[in-house]
Amino acid sequence: MEGHAQQQADASAVEAIQPQPVEAIATAEIEPAAPAPVAPRPDALTSALAGLQAGMLGVMWMLVWLGLSATWQNRSFWTAENLMATAFYGGAAIRPAFTRETFAGLALYLMIYSLLGALLAGVVRDRLARSRAILLSVVFALSWYYLSFRLIWKSVLPLVFLLHATQATVLGHLVYGVVLGRYPLYLHSRSQPAQNVADSEPVTAEPGPVG
Numbered sequence: 306m307e308g309h310a311q312q313q314a315d316a317s318a319v320e321a322i323q324p325q326p327v328e329a330i331a332t333a334e335i336e337p338a339a340p341a342p343v344a345p346r347p348d349a350l351t352s353a354l355a356g357l358q359a360g361m362l363g364v365m366w367m368l369v370w371l372g373l374s375a376t377w378q379n380r381s382f383w384t385a386e387n388l389m390a391t392a393f394y395g396g397a398a399i400r401p402a403f404t405r406e407t408f409a410g411l412a413l414y415l416m417i418y419s420l421l422g423a424l425l426a427g428v429v430r431d432r433l434a435r436s437r438a439i440l441l442s443v444v445f446a447l448s449w450y451y452l453s454f455r456l457i458w459k460s461v462l463p464l465v466f467l468l469h470a471t472q473a474t475v476l477g478h479l480v481y482g483v484v485l486g487r488y489p490l491y492l493h494s495r496s497q498p499a500q501n502v503a504d505s506e507p508v509t510a511e512p513g514p515v516g
Contacts, residue, residue, distance in 0.1 A: 454474060
């Protein structure tokens with residue numbers, strides 16, 4: 306009896322020290338990976354801020370183009386800004402140089418076209434691919450040209466309607482639309498820091514049972 310019991314104890318000890326199969330170890334130690342966090346879609350305010358940034362950059366490039374075009378035509382580089390300044394100073398703002406009235410026209414350009422960019426981006430957000438966003442922005446910019454310079458300014462700012470260079474202004478709005486259409490780049494750059502903060506938050510492990 307004692308010999309038989311000793312043999313059973315020895316067999317149990319041998320089974321205990323034998324290595325477990327790889328499948329069993331993998332099943333016991335590997336836990337299912339947590340699903341990757343999905344970045345939230347940008348809200349209207351975030352999209353509008355991105356459009357505001359793109360719109361301001363776009364109108365700056367548009368004014369550079371209008372200035373170069375005016376210089377090529379032997380006019381003042383600040384012709385477009387001085388024409389827009391007639392909204393505040395009337396015909397006295399039309400001068401062949403940079404004056405204090407030019408600041409008013411420049412500020413009005415920046416305000417209008419930055420707000421237009423915020424409006425477009427706030428409505429469209431990230432619903433379109435980048436190529437379609439650029440195309441829509443170009444159509445939007447050209448539509449605004451015909452609405453403002455052909456209709457609104459005709460009654461509100463008649464000097465702008467009469468004296469602006471048509472072809473150069475149309476091409477300037479084309480430049481504005483192309484730059485504005487890149488607002489998704491600023492949109493993703495604004496959402497990236499928040500995503501990085503979420504990813505960098507420390508994960509606190511729950512204490513296991515004490516044996």
